[in-house]
Amino acid sequence: MSDAAVHDVAPRLVYFDDLTEGERHRTATRSVTEADVVNFAGLSGDYNRLHVDIEFAAATPFGERVAHGLLVLSIASGLCTRLPVSEAMQQNILGLLDLQCRWPAPTRIGDTVHVVLTVTDLTPTRSPGRGVVTMRRDVVNQRDETVMESTWKLLVRRRPADDRNGAGR
Template structure:
């Protein structure tokens, strides 16, 4: 579904929570193959038994990708991703953990390009125990209504 949500329509404090997604062993193996990251933390169950977490952990980049993908539901034709800032991996995600993303409109500000503004969305990713595992800010370049009216 495509919509047009303009800069003026975003309200700081507005939030939404995505559905959950369980991270599987297949996710980790596929991500390792796609990225070339075969570190034992992700791939070697026996070695991980000797480490502090005692089990394999998902790649941070995998969790980031899935978390962002969970937020993609409606296509906003008036906005595009401008970038991500302040990405932090707070806690490990393990095989069979289920993550959800909470997205909160943090702030809006002007952009140097006339007719556009920047909307900053705070992404917070929690596991099934409501533990924060990842946080970052998603920046959107968004058209202003003035361009169209």
């Protein structure tokens, strides 16, 4: 082994003040599998026939089984946590304040999805140490169809007051 020192480089922390409205991030992709749908049904107790019954689902307008909407939301959340900006913010997220979702198209078993995260609003709170970050998270499949649109409002720690002048990325 070499005498060279090994250093673990901690990611730079991202605060409310480091974000900018309009900034966008794209996640890695992930395929939605049969196992995902079956395991989510078991975990959630949601055995809706549209998700678990091949014959029933074939007779619906979708023509086949589709993934649970909440499974797609969960996958989106997981993909976003792996973004470098999200990893750098984790220590400063104080809570999820609001979440709104809609599913304009189905996610089919076998679809490969990714998330486009856009910071849409930054609102300081009355408390000088906090701000509300609003993010739009759109889940897009391999056909470039948006299958889920969501808005997340997070309470995020602000950079310490004595360090705000040097804020920014």
